[in-house]
Amino acid sequence: MKLRVYGIKNCDTMKKTFSFLEAEGIVYEFIDYKKQSPDISLLSGFADKVGFEALINKKGTTYRKLEDQEKTDLEYKSKAIALLTEKSSMIKRPIIEFPDGGIVLGFEPEQIKERLG
Template sequence: MELKVYGIKNCNTMKKTFDFLEKEGVVYEFTDYKKKAPDAGLMVKFASKVGFEKLINKKGMTYRQLTGEEKSQLEIEDSALALLSKKSSMIKRPIVQFPDGEIVLGFDPEAIKEKMDSIKK
């Protein structure tokens, strides 16, 4: 089973995710938002799984530096996904995508392991 992992390589949460997956012996393909920004289609797919609001990392520096106008764009799905594609540092990470298309948002070892186990069955 090969997973797809999306995020930013130098993020501490991503490092925890990589360590966890490697410890579990999981093969994964990593997409670094800093090298390849997510396109609108991918953002729509993620939003359809968890809702666009959950994709927004409101704890990070990128969010805190947004203007009031940009923050208001985050209230409407189309403009929120466009802004997230443009400012990918604001996407909650990691996003772990399984072969069946389901995702786990954020570093949640139990949820990742549970989903891996259910796919193996």
């Protein structure tokens, strides 16, 4: 498995991530949530590594537009994961998955460099 980057192509944070990876000469596979929706298994795996709460982008428009009940549902792992599969724009970006299965959540250049060693 090579480095995988999960997110949405037109996101500003993703553009920074792509520029960084390319400037560093890092080869990666990009998985665009808009073309390939994440499934419960994938998101559950990420949640096991970083906690499901960390996957939720509460700063974005998608989160702000949620109904109160949906926001309450985000407090429970199974409901949160299900909602994130439906509303992938609400997943914090990027999620970078390394060949060893480790991940970095968000654009964190130092963490990325450290992981690539």
